Amino acid sequence: MNQKYLMGMAAEDVQTIVFAATAPNVAAFIQQNKAAPELTVCTLDYKMFLTARMGRIDACSDRAFLVNELLPVLVPMQTGLVQDVPLATVPRESVQNDSCPAPDWNYLHWFGYSNEKHQKIMDGSALLEYDLGGENIPMELRIGQYQEGGGLAIELVSWAGREPEDWEALTTNLCVPCERDHAFVNINNPDGKVVCQWIEKNDLGKATGRQQQSGFCTYPEYHFDAKRLKELDRAGYEKYLTSLQQRGRKSKSAGRHGR
Numbered sequence: 001m002n003q004k005y006l007m008g009m010a011a012e013d014v015q016t017i018v019f020a021a022t023a024p025n026v027a028a029f030i031q032q033n034k035a036a037p038e039l040t041v042c043t044l045d046y047k048m049f050l051t052a053r054m055g056r057i058d059a060c061s062d063r064a065f066l067v068n069e070l071l072p073v074l075v076p077m078q079t080g081l082v083q084d085v086p087l088a089t090v091p092r093e094s095v096q097n098d099s100c101p102a103p104d105w106n107y108l109h110w111f112g113y114s115n116e117k118h119q120k121i122m123d124g125s126a127l128l129e130y131d132l133g134g135e136n137i138p139m140e141l142r143i144g145q146y147q148e149g150g151g152l153a154i155e156l157v158s159w160a161g162r163e164p165e166d167w168e169a170l171t172t173n174l175c176v177p178c179e180r181d182h183a184f185v186n187i188n189n190p191d192g193k194v195v196c197q198w199i200e201k202n203d204l205g206k207a208t209g210r211q212q213q214s215g216f217c218t219y220p221e222y223h224f225d226a227k228r229l230k231e232l233d234r235a236g237y238e239k240y241l242t243s244l245q246q247r248g249r250k251s252k253s254a255g256r257h258g259r
Helices: 023-032 063-078 107-111 115-123 192-201 226-232 234-257
Strands: 005-009 017-020 039-042 048-053 056-060 127-132 135-145 152-158 165-169 182-185 205-214 217-224
Touching (some): 005 023, 017 023, 023 039, 023 063, 048 107, 107 115, 115 234, 135 226, 182 192, 192 217, 226 234
Antiparallel strands (some): 005 017, 005 039, 039 048, 048 056, 127 135, 135 152, 152 165, 182 217, 205 217
């Protein structure tokens, strides 16, 4: 825990409560709101720390704090072995000018980021520089799969503001069958002329020579490097592979039953 203060919210339209970032205070806040269907504890700049329902913790990505500090205080209170600890609150206005350090836990857990991906984002190893008019934007690759057709989908996410912001689709779904790790690159945008160069510069993949017309644009197909994609988004890429395998099994099963 590297924060001085935390904020607690136990219901919508209820004023947030500020308290010193200690285990007894977090435990007291949870216990005082044990009937709340949803409870959130976050930093002063709204980065998630903990969620709970009906007094039971759903998620806390700072596992060391949870196991070594919070649970030893909270569990005896919940089981009645000790009296509830009073919550020492702090006036919000007295800390509104305090700066918050970047959390030393995975506050992106609630946005679907694995601990591995979070660490790589924080140290920059999962970010690629994207030159936009002379400005270098740190860019994340988010690997997925198109629901229609099951093809490889890659989204660009900007970290220019030190928070994830959806930027643009790197690939496009033309509903044309593609082999594994292949996709048509989205060049139907102002950066279309340089995006292919950017892909090759960062060793993400190479053009196959195949193209597909859609509307007034001709999209080039690229064979993306599996190892490179896995380095940048292991969880997303592995989920893509798992989905491909499941689709393959369903297709084979359907083929056998159709005979």
